[in-house]
Amino acid sequence: MPADPLLPVLDRRRLLAGGAMALLAGACPQLAFARAATDRRFVFVIQRGAADGLATLAPTGDPAFAALRGAFADLDGGTPLGDFFTLHPALKQTAQLYAGGEALFVHATASPYRERSHFDGQNVLETGGRAAYALRDGWLNRLLGLLPPAQGKAIALSATVPMVLRGPREVSSYAPSGLPDASADLMARVGAMYAADSRLHALWTEAMATRDMAGDAAGRGGAQRGAQVGALVARMLAEDGARIAVVETQGWDTHAGQKGRLASTLGGVDAQLAALKAGLGPAWADTLVLVATEFGRTAAPNGTGGTDHGTGAVAWLAGGAVQGGRVVADWPGLRPADLFEGRDLRPTTGLDAVVTGALAAHFGLDPAHVARTLFPDGPPKPLEGLLRA
Amino acid sequence: MPILISQAPMSQAAIALNRFGLGARPDEPLPDDPRGWLESQFAHFEARPAAFAATPSRRDVAQQLADYYEATRARRARPAAAVAPAPPTPDGLPAMAAANLAGSPDETRKFIQGEARAAYLSLVEARVASALTTPAPFAERLVHFWANHFAISIDKLPVIGLGGLLEVEAIRPHLTGRFADMLLAVEQHPAMLLYLDQAQSIGPNSPTGTFLANRPNARRRPGLNENLAREILELHTLGVHGGYSQADVTEFARALTGWTVAGISQAPAARRIGLDGPAGDFAFAEPLHEPGTRSIVGRRYGQPGEGQARAVLADLAAHPATATHLATKLARHFAGDDPPRALVDRLSAAYLRSQGDLPTMYRVLIASPETWNPAPLRFKSPWDWSISAARAVGSRQIPGRMAAGLLTQLGQEVWKPGSPAGWDDLDATWAGPDALVRRVEAADRIAARAGTGLDARQLDPRALADRVLPGSISPATQAAVARAESPAQGLALLLASPEFLRR
Structure with missing residues (x-):
């Protein structure tokens, strides 16, 4: 019989009893294990919902870009990275990391998944398989097996352990008590789902109006929340804490109203990175952050001010360990013939190659061994030179 | 106003699982023969399933209550004790303090939040586990129905711990029997006798009543308490327009005198009238019983002692x-x-x-x-919705404090409807704007927490939708679930969908 899906995460005593690592709730997490032998830290920020790489890091130097995106592109106040790319205006602090050589981007990247289901795409992103549900555990859990025990302490900042961390090796998860309100994105989707049901629609409309008056929905900017999350992760990764953390972010599935929503979600990640750097202090120098999504979005906007599910996307690497200040891309172009299936940014760099190359270098492991362990169904050729020598 | 409902017609299997049952579990087969599946459940129903194995016994809960009252009585007896004035209990029967923490002495607070709460949570946990794992979910739903029909409410101190036991000991054993037997078991259960003040009702012309009335300086007239008699007539049997009068209520209250609970009060007076049996047992105390023949709803009852009210109950059940x-x-x-x-x-x-x-x-x-009827006929209560959501994600047990917390947040605290009338079982009670938002937030949390330990495919909301509401999901809900940005969000949308909110 499978473990109960609600019980383990609800009953925190089990985590305590498990002993490997358990975080106590509250403002000052105390961790129950000795100081790690090594100080390398890795944070994986998952962008659930398919983040738009062409908006995050716009290829403004590609003559086809303006034709595709035109006024839909949000470029005002963006930061030019070299003469080809422009970083989204909400990513001001990330731009500073880039300028300081502590952030790089890999553009036109993707997992091996080539269809357009979020669920299946996220399963491939996290299991490291070639197809959805081909593997039963996550690549980050398999990585733990390659690390010395003191280095292999991992935590997910969520109520349950995300797929990327699931597997035989013990990991922990922690969500601040008093979970946040349901996301604005979920609320919007629920409202749309109720549109044709006169009774639920009336109730929902009234409830949302009341909440707006009460100010519940307002004042919770992505940046404010992102900063809180970043500071919390930094505490988790403090001296006696975990060495590996997974953070899930939502709100990337921007089929409509993309400009405003993306500014908020990107601002959240931006604030999260800045708060993480501030919170880690000197440990930032030995830290690697990967921000990645299950797939990208269509090259052209749709008719509702958004974009639909696509393929190639952007992955971010940040931290003191990164050989930053660069955009790594084998640029595929944006002319109609260049696009994957005539609609999406064509992926030219395997995300698995990025993960393998970065993690092997970060933890001083044999890249080929890392490739076989993390991506056993199709070990990639590791992308080298992403981190400082 | 005509209600426009967007959801698809419910299939027969979906009706059996959701309207009759407590919601589908992905790890149980769909019923091939929905009516036959429902019929078969009466044979599978367990009056005392394994889920209740670890719950405290009536004796233990009642003894804790007795010890609490004894400590309170001893403290009051101490001359120098500087405590808040409490009503005297000259009759030696326990004062039925309301479970209101404001201004109550520390020991009351400690009892309510300690032993009594622990017993309550243990019973909540068992009730939930039983609802999640039962082989007979239609029968289990009927347990919840009758428990609400014979409602107690834990805002009264003595029933915090005992309240859940009424369902276990008086309702479950008679679920597939005769109503008259369930009725008698309920009215003789300590939770009901204490909740509706029957335990301390005294016949004015009974030996104890006469004795108390003749005491010098008697501060109050010994009490006939009509509470239980009234609620039996109004709520448990005939109904509010069932053709009874105030005189019937008073006469029935007289017939019920002597029906009380053993072992709760340890005062000497209680012992003298024969209430020194095992704590929590039903007791008939002859010295409290009003002598004489009673006339109730057109019939005369000349039986002596306990049998008088029994005979009334039997006639009421047949009315x-x-x-x-x-x-x-x-x-x-x-x-x-x-x-x-x-x-x-x-x-x-x-x-x-x-x-x-x-x-x-x-x-x-x-x-x-x-x-x-293939159209959904009911908006789920918070209890129904929570149980069906937990079943849908494959949960088999939820810690009592979590379950109690969730139901409180959703507005239906377990065994606390606030009155003996119970929850009113009307859609409008539950389908409110704020209630709907809370339910969506709960769906979000349940979905975020589901998944650990289950195969990702088992919880794929696209597959799960058709599993829990077979053939009954509208295209709009299907699309919303399939377009969700993550499996967890898809699951939250499924649990919040119009189809899942109704049955």
Whole structure:
């Protein structure tokens, strides 16, 4: 019989009893294990919902870009990275990391998944398989097996352990008590789902109006929340804490109203990175952050001010360990013939190659061994030179 | 206003699973023969399933209550004790303090939040686990129905711990028996006797009543308490328009005198009148019983002692007004706020024809076309929704404090309807704007927490949708679930969908 899906995460005593690592709730997490032998830290920020790489890091130097995106592109106040790319205006602090050589981007990247289901795409992103549900555990859990025990302490900042961390090796998860309100994105989707049901629609409309008056929905900017999350992760990764953390972010599935929503979600990640750097202090120098999504979005906007599910996307690497200040891309172009299936940014760099190359270098492991362990169904050729020598 | 409902018609299997049952579990097969599946459950129903194995016994809970009262009594007896004034209990029967923490002494607070709460949470946990794992979810739903019909509310101190036991000891054993037997078991259960103040009712002309009235400086007249008698007539049997008068209430209250609980009070007076039996047992205290023949709802009762009120209960159970009252409530629970007259009549006739055999009524529910209307007929209560959501994600047990917290947040604190009338079982009670938002937030949390330990594919909301609401999901909900940005969000949308909110 499978473990109960609600019980383990609800009953925190089990985590305590498990002993490997358990975080106590509250403002000052105390961790129950000795100081790690090594100080390398890795944070994986998952962008659930398919983040738009062409908006995050716009290829403004590609003559086809303006034709595709035109006024839909949000470029005002963006930061030019070299003469080809422009970083989204909400990513001001990330731009500073880039300028300081502590952030790089890999553009036109993707997992091996080539269809357009979020669920299946996220399963491939996290299991490291070639197809959805081909593997039963996550690549980050398999990585733990390659690390010395003191280095292999991992935590997910969520109520349950995300797929990327699931597997035989013990990991922990922690969500601040008093979970946040349901996301604005979920609320919007629920409202749309109720549109044709006169009774639920009336109730929902009234409830949302009341909440707006009460100010519940307002004042919770992505940046404010992102900063809180970043500071919390930094505490988790403090001296006696975990060495590996997974953070899930939502709100990337921007089929409509993309400009405003993306500014908020990107601002959240931006604030999260800045708060993480501030919170880690000197440990930032030995830290690697990967921000990645299950797939990208269509090259052209749709008719509702958004974009639909696509393929190639952007992955971010940040931290003191990164050989930053660069955009790594084998640029595929944006002319109609260049696009994957005539609609999406064509992926030219395997995300698995990025993960393998970065993690092997970060933890001083044999890249080929890392490739076989993390991506056993199709070990990639590791992308080298992403981190400082 | 005509209600426009966007959801697809419910399939027969979806109706059996959701309207009759407690929601589908992905790890259980769909019923091939929905009616046969429901019929078969009466044979599978367990009165005391394994889920209740670890719950505290009535003796233990009642003894804790007795110890608490004894400590309170001893403290009051101490001359120098500087405590808040408490009402005197010259009759030696326990004062029924309301479970209100404001301004109560530390020991009361400690009792309510400590032992009593622990017993309550243990019983909540068992109730939830039983609902999640039962092989007979239709029968289990009927347990919840009767528990609400015979409602107690834990805002009264003595029933915090004992309240859940009423369901376990008086309702479950008689679920597939006769209503008259369930009625008697309920009215003799300590939780009901204490909740509706019967335990301290004294016949004015009983030996104890006469003795207390003749004491010098008697500060109050010994009390006949009409509470239980009234609620039996109004709520448990005939119904509010069932044709009884205030005189019937008073006469019935006199007949009930002497029905009390053993071992709760350890005062000398309680011992003298024979209440020194095992804590929490039903006791008939002859010295409290009002002597004489009673006239109630047109009949005369000359029986001596305990048998007098028993005879009244038996006649009330057989009364046509009781049949109509029960039939209306059962029909409403399955067929909508305003149940079809024909269904009510059919249930009522079946009740009278079978001398109150409950499975005969249940079979009428199964056989009636009105309960198989493919349009959803009910908006789920918070309890229904929470249980069906936990079943949908494959949960088998939820810690009591978590379950109690969730139900409190959703507005239906377990065993705390606030009055003996219970929750009113009307859609409008639950379908409110704020309640809906809370439910969506709860769906979000449940979905975020589901998944650990289960195969990702088992919880794929696209597959799960058709599993829990087979053939009954509208294209709009299907699309919303399939387009969700993550499996967890898809699951939250499924749990919040119009189809999942109703049954």
